[in-house]
Amino acid sequence: MKRTTLSLIAVATTLAAVTGVAALTAPDGRIPTTLEATAPLPVERTSLLCPAPSSSEVAETTYTSYTPAAKGATGERSQSEAAQSAKAELKPAPEAPLAGETPPKKAKEPKAPATVAKPGAPVGAEANGAEAPALTGSANGTLAPGWTVQQTTVVPAGGARGLLGVTCTAPDTDFWFPAVSTAKQRQDYVHLTNPDDKSAVADIELYGPEGALKLRDTEGIPVPAHSSVRVLLSTLTTDPAQPDVTVHVTTRGGRVGAVVxxxxxxxxxxxxxxxADPAGTAVLPGIPADATSVRLVAYAPGDDDADLKVQLVTPTGTIVPASATSLHVKSGMTAAVDLPDLTRGEPGSLLLTPSDPKKATPVVAALRVVRGKGDKQEVAFIPAAAAIEGRATVADNRAKGATLALTAPGATAQVRITASAGTQGGTPVTKTVTVKAGTTTSLPAPVPDGLKGSYALTVEHLSGGPVHASRTLELPEDGIPMFTVQTLTDDRSTVRVPKAKQDLTVLDDD
Incomplete structure (x- = not known):
């Protein structure tokens, strides 16, 4: 049998394992070898990883777990029946010490890990203090497509003060983090969580304005099975402190979830x-109207320099900000620029495009955004976000303080926004929004009727050009405008499965 034939069968076998629907045996028992594309089918398993929330004893953490209702679902009964054999749950991933470190205290499990019972109904849980662990989770069956978990932590005082929000991530082998720092006033940790039964080994590279930083150790960081490791980035390098650094996390074995x-x-x-993955164009959606400081950090991972045009996509159109019209990013180096008075009282999104449309050099980028002044400041980060191709969800929205930003950098687009029921009650509501070409639409998040508890927001792309989105959550505390911004990532809830049929011509070994 030819090598190509074997490869095709291997691909079909892999997809069959994921979805449980592909058949690889012909009626007469022979192995089929010709594959045809089929319509997308729902995924049957999803994995998510949540970092340890905080090292502060006064931290208060909320988890919200949610799977969107299936498209075309007509009622609660059908959803409940379909989910009877499905499960979506989180489990602790204890922190493992690095070589030479003292083992951490035994972690306490969250009081009630968020276990989803049926699509369309969010579930909440709480964990307080410094001993809440990282979590690994999986969902199968009807709870897998679009399953998401939001982790929101309030730290009212201390060095880690702030509102920290993160959408728990899927495991992968490659991550880029611009806007990190090794400066003395920053304490930046990368959290690595391994969901699998075998150990993983992660490599971390740091890139500053002059290129790669010298590392103390290049042996890789072991991440034991079902465990989490956190690494203070400033301890990895012998170079002087750098205010703007890009971190690249890869795995030489296994896979991890990674977040800084x-x-x-x-x-x-x-x-x-x-x-988002390196690309010639980057969209960073959802800069608050009252941002007092915005800093752009970008990195070019390829062999070529990148010359970028910097634009602000506002509610009325796309403009070139006076503070920075362009940014030159040298290959293998981190570039940064402050954007003072960027929003001028209007919300917006940053758009980075090649200065020469014929030369699109891939970059990664992120924004460091500050609200407030003096000792009443609060920081959040907005990484470049990929477009929503089908559907995306962000959980843990409150009755007040949640804002959606929708950006259509090219053609006009239409989306449908669904506010789910609350964790303790409420009726879902749906709203259709048109985003004009070259604009950002910022709107208070729709709220379910009779809301009790927190809820999830799902954005579906209906028609038109690409749409990039983020959710800002504001929870003011003692005069500090605490906020966090989560970009919305396509939930990749469907997969195309090859349909196999018998074709004896591939057995011809000429």
Whole structure:
């Protein structure tokens, strides 16, 4: 049999394992070898990883777990019946020490890990203090497509003060984090969580304005099975402290979930998720109207420099900000620029495009955004976000303080927004929104009728050009405008499965 034939069968076998629907045996028992594409089918298993929330004893953490209702579902009964054999749950992933470190205290499990019972109904849980662990989770059956978990932590005082929000991530082998820092006033940790039964080994590379930083150790970081490891980034390098650094996390064995926890002595703390994959164009959605400081950090991972045009996508159109019209990013180096008075009282999104449309050099990018002044500052991060191709969800929205930003950098687009029922009650509501070409639409998040508890927001792309989105959650505390921004990532809730049929011509070994 030819090598190509074997490869095709291997692909079909892999997809069959994921979805449980592909058949690889012909009626007469022979192995089929010709594959045809079929319509997308719902995935049957989803994995998510949540980092340890905080090292503060006064931290208060909320988890909200949610799977969107299936498209075309007509009632609660059908949803409940379909989910009888499905499960979506979170389990602790204890922190493992690095070589030479003292083992951490035994972690306490959250009081009630968020276990979803049926699609369309969010579930909440709480964990307080410094001993709440990282979590690994999986969902199968009808609870797998679009399953999401939001982790929201309030730290009212101390060095890690702030509102920290993160959408728990899927495991992967490659992550980019611009806007990290090794400066003395920053305490930036990368959290690595392994969901699998075998150990993983992660490599971390740091890139500053002059290129790669010198590392103390290049042997890789072991992450034991079903465990989490956190690494203070400033301890990895022998180079002087750098205010703007890009972190690249890869795995040489296994896979991990990765996210950076960043704390600033004056501006508070928040999570920095990974940037979208390197691309010639980047959209960073959802800069608040009252931002007092915005700093753009970008990195070019390829062999070519990137010359970027910087634009602000506002509610009325796309403009070039006076503070920075362009940014030159040298290959293998981190570039950064402050954007003072960027929003001028209007919400917006940042759009990075090639200065020369014929030369699109891939970049990764993120924004460091500050609200407030003096000792009443609060920080959040906005990484570049990929477009929503089908559907995306963000959980843990409250009756007040949740804002959606929708950006259509090219053509006009239409989306449908669904506010789910609450964790303790309420009736879902749906709203259709048109986002004009070259604009950002910022709107208070729709709230379910009779809301009790928190709820989830699902954005579906209906028609038109690409849409990028984020959710801002505001929870003011003692005069500090605490906030966090989560970009919405396509939930990839469907997969195309090849349909196999008998074709004896592939057995011809000429």
């Amino acid at each position: 926890g960043a704390a600033d002595d004056t501006a508070g703390s928040d999570w920095l998720p990974a940037s």
